[in-house]
Amino acid sequence: MKEEKTFNLELFFAALADRTRLRLLNLMRGGEVCVCFFAETLATNNPKISRHLSYLKRAKLVAGRREGKWIHYKITEPKNEKAKEIFLRTMEMLEADKEMRLDRKNLANVCCAPQQQPVNIQPAKKSKRLS
Numbered sequence: 001m002k003e004e005k006t007f008n009l010e011l012f013f014a015a016l017a018d019r020t021r022l023r024l025l026n027l028m029r030g031g032e033v034c035v036c037f038f039a040e041t042l043a044t045n046n047p048k049i050s051r052h053l054s055y056l057k058r059a060k061l062v063a064g065r066r067e068g069k070w071i072h073y074k075i076t077e078p079k080n081e082k083a084k085e086i087f088l089r090t091m092e093m094l095e096a097d098k099e100m101r102l103d104r105k106n107l108a109n110v111c112c113a114p115q116q117q118p119v120n121i122q123p124a125k126k127s128k129r130l131s
Contacts, residue, residue, distance in 0.1 A: 007080040008059070015059035016090055020044070021052050025075060026100045027107050028062065029091060032074040035064075037111040041103060061087070 015021055023042055027033055038049045053073060056062040060078065064071045078084045094100045 007078070007083060009083075011059045012061075012078065012080075012083055015056055015061055016087075018052065018055075020048065021056055022090075022094060023100065023103055024049070024052055024056065024073075025061065025091065026094045026097075026103055028073060028075045029094070030104070032065070032072045033107070034111065035071045035073060037107060041107045041110050 020042070024038060027038065027041060035049065035053065038053075039046045042049070053062065053064070057064065060076060062073050063076045064073050066072075078087050
């Protein structure tokens with residue numbers, strides 16, 4: 001019952017009412033994302049990204065984990081069951097949005113592009129010389 005008292009309905013809906021915050025949530029659908037990739041993926045500036053991530057943290061929709069100088073963010077589903085259902089349905093809607101799909105493709109190009117494998121050069125076999 002304590003969870004119900006700490007749930008802020010207005011903050012929850014306000015967090016979902018902004019396109020930039022929805023775009024950030026969309027990028028985190030696949031898992032944790034380093035903050036360094038958000039600005040480049042969304043073609044915006046770091047202060048704007050930080051402001052929106054802070055808002056999502058206050059709404060308890062994301063959590064950050066520090067690793068060195070970088071912070072990695074991931075989605076945290078609401079504990080309130082009705083809010084959780086709304087949140088999950090919202091995330092499903094993002095999958096169908098053209099801009100959201102493009103954002104995820106851009107994220108893959110920015111941070112998750114497969115690294116080119118180094119060419120494995122085998123040493124030449126020694127040939128047997130006939131004397």
